[in-house]
Amino acid sequence: MTAVLEISGLRKTYRGRKGVRNALDGFDMVVEAGQVHGFLGPNGSGKTTTLRTLLGLIKPNEGRMSILGREVPKHLPEVAREVGAIVESPQFFGNFTAETTLSLLADAGGVNRNRVYSVLDLVGLRDRSKERVKTYSLGMKQRLAVASALLKEPKLLILDEPANGLDPGGIREMRTLMRDLSAAGMTVLLSSHILGEIQLICDSVTIISAGKRVTSGSVAEVLARHKSGAVKVRLEPGVDMMGAAQILRAAGAAVTLDTDHFTVGNASNPAQITKLLAQQEIYVTELTPVAADLEDVFLELTGTAPVEGQNRQVDETAMSAAGKGGWGQ
Amino acid sequence: MSLARAESRRLFKRRFTKLLMVGVLLILAAVAAGTYLSNQKVSAGQIAEAKAEANRDYQAGLVSAEQEKQKCLAAEGTPEIQNWGGSCENIYTPSPEDYDYVWYMPASFELRQEFPDMISVFAVVLAAAAFLIGASFVGSEWNSGGMMNLLLWRPQRLRVLGTKMAVFLGWLTGVSLLLAAVWTGVFQLIAQFRGTTDRMTSGVWQSFGLMGLRGLALIVVAGALGFAMASLGRHTGMALGALIGIGAVQIGVYVMAQLAGAKYPDVFLAPLWLFAWLYKEFVVEDYTSCDYSSTGGCELDQFTMTWQVAGTGTAVLVVLVVGAAMWTMRSRDIT
Ligand SMILES: Nc1ncnc2c1ncn2[C@@H]1O[C@H](COP(=O)(O)OP(=O)(O)O)[C@@H](O)[C@H]1O
Ligand SMILES: [Mg+2]
Numbered sequence: 001m002t003a004v005l006e007i008s009g010l011r012k013t014y015r016g017r018k019g020v021r022n023a024l025d026g027f028d029m030v031v032e033a034g035q036v037h038g039f040l041g042p043n044g045s046g047k048t049t050t051l052r053t054l055l056g057l058i059k060p061n062e063g064r065m066s067i068l069g070r071e072v073p074k075h076l077p078e079v080a081r082e083v084g085a086i087v088e089s090p091q092f093f094g095n096f097t098a099e100t101t102l103s104l105l106a107d108a109g110g111v112n113r114n115r116v117y118s119v120l121d122l123v124g125l126r127d128r129s130k131e132r133v134k135t136y137s138l139g140m141k142q143r144l145a146v147a148s149a150l151l152k153e154p155k156l157l158i159l160d161e162p163a164n165g166l167d168p169g170g171i172r173e174m175r176t177l178m179r180d181l182s183a184a185g186m187t188v189l190l191s192s193h194i195l196g197e198i199q200l201i202c203d204s205v206t207i208i209s210a211g212k213r214v215t216s217g218s219v220a221e222v223l224a225r226h227k228s229g230a231v232k233v234r235l236e237p238g239v240d241m242m243g244a245a246q247i248l249r250a251a252g253a254a255v256t257l258d259t260d261h262f263t264v265g266n267a268s269n270p271a272q273i274t275k276l277l278a279q280q281e282i283y284v285t286e287l288t289p290v291a292a293d294l295e296d297v298f299l300e301l302t303g304t305a306p307v308e309g310q311n312r313q314v315d316e317t318a319m320s321a322a323g324k325g326g327w328g329q
Numbered sequence: 330m331s332l333a334r335a336e337s338r339r340l341f342k343r344r345f346t347k348l349l350m351v352g353v354l355l356i357l358a359a360v361a362a363g364t365y366l367s368n369q370k371v372s373a374g375q376i377a378e379a380k381a382e383a384n385r386d387y388q389a390g391l392v393s394a395e396q397e398k399q400k401c402l403a404a405e406g407t408p409e410i411q412n413w414g415g416s417c418e419n420i421y422t423p424s425p426e427d428y429d430y431v432w433y434m435p436a437s438f439e440l441r442q443e444f445p446d447m448i449s450v451f452a453v454v455l456a457a458a459a460f461l462i463g464a465s466f467v468g469s470e471w472n473s474g475g476m477m478n479l480l481l482w483r484p485q486r487l488r489v490l491g492t493k494m495a496v497f498l499g500w501l502t503g504v505s506l507l508l509a510a511v512w513t514g515v516f517q518l519i520a521q522f523r524g525t526t527d528r529m530t531s532g533v534w535q536s537f538g539l540m541g542l543r544g545l546a547l548i549v550v551a552g553a554l555g556f557a558m559a560s561l562g563r564h565t566g567m568a569l570g571a572l573i574g575i576g577a578v579q580i581g582v583y584v585m586a587q588l589a590g591a592k593y594p595d596v597f598l599a600p601l602w603l604f605a606w607l608y609k610e611f612v613v614e615d616y617t618s619c620d621y622s623s624t625g626g627c628e629l630d631q632f633t634m635t636w637q638v639a640g641t642g643t644a645v646l647v648v649l650v651v652g653a654a655m656w657t658m659r660s661r662d663i664t
Contacts, residue, residue: 057477057482058662076484085481091474095344107335109482135447148478 002069004156004187005031005054010063012049012211024060024212031156031189031204038202039191039259040294042304046211047191048088051160055085068155071158084154084233087166090145094134098125098144101133102151111152118149124173138165146174150181155189157181163197173203199294209302210315219235219294226297227289231270232262235277240251244282251276263290263291332483345465350504353458355509360450361515368383368438368523377493379433390423438524441533444516445540449607451512452544459552460568466497467556490658494556494651495554501552505545513537543606543636546549550647557647557654573601588657592618605639 012024024046031037054065056073065072069077087189092101102116120129123143123318128136133144142165149157163171171297178201192198198205199219215222229283237246240290245255245262253273254265264273299305306312340346371379401417413420425558431437467490471477476489483489496663558568570647579599595601595613605611611634618630 052662055481057480058664059660073484080482080484087481089476092479093469093473093475096342100342102340104476105336105482106331106337108479110331119664152482 002033003030004033005065005189007050007054008063008067009067010050010053011061012046012053012058013061019070024053024063024274025061027081027208027211028213029216031187031206033187034182034185036178036188036190036201037209038198038199038205039189040193040195040205040298041191041208042193042302042314045208045302047208047258048160049211050208051085051158051189051191052088055083055087055158055276059088062148063304069082079120081152082155083158084149084152085158086145086149086162087158087160089138090141092133092141092144095132097130097132098147099129101144101146105148106151109152115151115153119150122150122177123147124170130295139167139170142166143170146177157185157186159188162190162192163191163194164194171197193294194250195295207298207301209304214301215297222297223292223294226300227292229268230263230265231267231273231292232261232286232288232290233284234262234272236283236285239282242268244280246274247276247280247282260285330588332489332492333496335499340466340497340500343469345469345638346462349462351459353454353508356454357451360447360511361519364438364447364516364524365519366437368519370523370525371434371437375434376430380430382433383428383515384425387423387425387428390428394420394422401600401633407432416645434584434630438520440518440520440524440526441528443524444513444520444537447512447516448537448544449513450541451509452547452607453603454542455505455508455544456551459505459548460555460572463497463501463552464559464568465554466559467493468559468563468568471563474657482661484560486658487655490560490655494553496551497556498552502549509541513541523584540607543640546640547603547606550643551571553647554650557651560654561650561657592630596634601634602639602642605634606636606643609636609640 007027007029010024010027011022014021014023027046027050029039029050039047039050049058053060053063054067054072056076059073067076068082068087070079072079097105098120103113105111106113106116117126117129120126123146125140125143125147128140131280133141137142142162146159146162162174166174175197177189182203184187190202203220204216204218205222207214207222215225215296217225233244235241241257241262247256248255248264251272253267256263256265264270266273267273270289271288274287277284303316304312357380363462397419400411401410404412405417415585433584467476470479473602479489480486517526518655555568558571559565562571578597579597582597583594586597592615594611602612615630615636615661617634620630624630
């Protein structure tokens with residue numbers, strides 16, 4: 001497989017009144033051809049900044065990027081024809097109709113104007129295409145943005161949080177659309193923080209936190225690499241679960257009780273559980289690792305899981321939090 | 330080329346452009362209609378009559394001046410001489426020029442005499458519209474995010490902004506020339522039906538042509554400044570704000586110059602530059618000075634602002650502002 005998109009060592013600092021902010025801090029990313037690639041990260045982690053830099057809207061301080069094998073921003077004018085993109089919330093001149101907006105873009109980019117109708121149909125705006133964009137709902141503007149990105153029949157489609165503002169039906173349509181596009185050979189890069197969405201449609205993911213890549217790979221790989229570390233423990237019927245939980249808690253385990261079983265959240269060495277309980281003559285009937293989903297991995301890697309009694313601030317992430325260790329090593 | 334075509338379409342699809350063009354046409358039509366209605370053709374008989382009447386009034390003026398002089402001379406040596414400022418030399422004797430026969434006729438449109446003012450009206454109205462259309466053409470594009478979208482399609486910033494500006498200025502020039510031709514035709518007709526086209530030599534036409542070209546330059550400059558300032562500020566309002574700011578600074582500088590005792594504070598006022606540019610020169614006088622001579626009385630010191638000076642100053646300003654707009658377009662982060 002060939003890489004359609006490669007980024008390495010990307011750095012971008014914004015200078016503001018309150019000093020310097022490292023929006024990107026040595027970020028790397030690779031997207032293979034033909035995949036739907038999820039680009040995940042909490043708010044303010046640098047997703048939009050990455051995409052803007054890639055598309056030549058902002059200048060990076062450092063780093064190399066290439067699209068379709070050609071270095072950008074140097075060769076951006078040539079590759080731009082192959083890249084359809086929406087960045088952040090869709091923005092259009094409100095007094096033009098969807099049709100006018102797209103046909104002007106088609107003209108500017110040298111694309112046949114006839115494509116306008118087919119893309120408007122594709123995103124479900126055909127019947128409203130003669131109304132002014134100003135009168136559209138957020139979701140409709142989002143659809144128009146997707147239409148504008150598709151207008152070029154790009155090889156690489158970059159969508160920054162496309163599900164923003166879409167209704168459930170719209171999200172599902174978008175999912176189907178992306179599947180179809182990818183099946184037709186298009187590479188799709190999809191930034192999002194809606195993880196269920198990504199898990200459903202993405203072949204691979206990159207997770208970014210505080211301007212750095214924290215993990216990447218196919219969804220299965222990422223999940224396997226970051227087992228949740230939680231195990232489900234079931235005891236012989238009639239045995240005092242509370243007592244068992246006490247014993248484990250005393251040893252530092254994070255135990256969550258359920259009706260017929262309990263979960264140890266931070267069991268990096270499950271053998272410890274059987275050992276501790278067996279010493280008290282309590283025997284385990286079931287000990288299964290809890291499968292992680294993308295959300296768990298995301299929360300763990302980015303350190304943005306909510307903690308009771310605390311209000312997490314947007315820039316508090318795994319990078320800024322104190323190191324966490326497993327229990328039972 | 331495709332970019333230029335897209336920008337042409339965009340320019341004329343904008344409601345603001347259409348609205349202002351209609352507004353300009355209405356204003357110009359109103360001026361032409363007003364001129365037509367307030368002037369009329371005068372016959373040779375009317376002219377002779379007006380000349381006779383002017384002459385009668387001139388003679389009467391002479392007579393009363395003579396009487397006044399006699400009274401003054403009689404009062405010489407008495408304190409009453411003070412009524413005439415102490416000397417009879419100051420009594421004014423009217424000249425025939427003080428009784429222009431034109432004032433004794435109904436208003437009549439003389440093309441040679443009055444068309445230059447009509448060129449100015451045309452140029453100023455179109456320049457104002459050009460400033461607004463230029464500012465909004467690029468300003469609302471920045472403001473709405475359309476510019477960012479366009480740059481995703483054509484990631485060549487200078488080319489995008491340059492094409493946009495060139496397309497706008499090109500259309501502006503074309504439309505101005507077309508309207509100017511119509512404007513000239515209309516006033517020639519007005520002169521024919523409501524006045525006179527006498528004394529219209531080719532030299533006069535040439536001078537109108539040159540003034541018209543200076544007017545066109547004014548229109549294009551106004552458009553370019555509006556465009557560049559709105560692009561610099563990434564908002565239509567920024568161009569208007571900058572205009573108001575410049576106006577305020579000007580008045581401030583004018584007042585400061587006056588307080589500081591500058592000889593010709595008026596040269597800091599842009600409307601005078603405008604006047605000098607269109608009418609080739611503008612003379613400012615220092616009213617506090619007096620160069621006395623027995624023949625001419627008090628002669629005030631004068632400073633003549635020429636159209637070359639006004640033009641050069643404005644050209645420098647345009648180069649700076651447009652250059653700044655291009656430079657920031659090249660280097661800024663678009664977020
Ligand atoms: N124009 C800007 N000026 C200053 N800081 C910015 C600017 N744009 C983004 N940032 C900062 O850069 C960081 C990354 O932002 P962004 O890439 O938009 O995050 P997200 O992953 O939510 O898309 C944030 O901390 C944000 O505040
Ligand atoms: Mg974002």
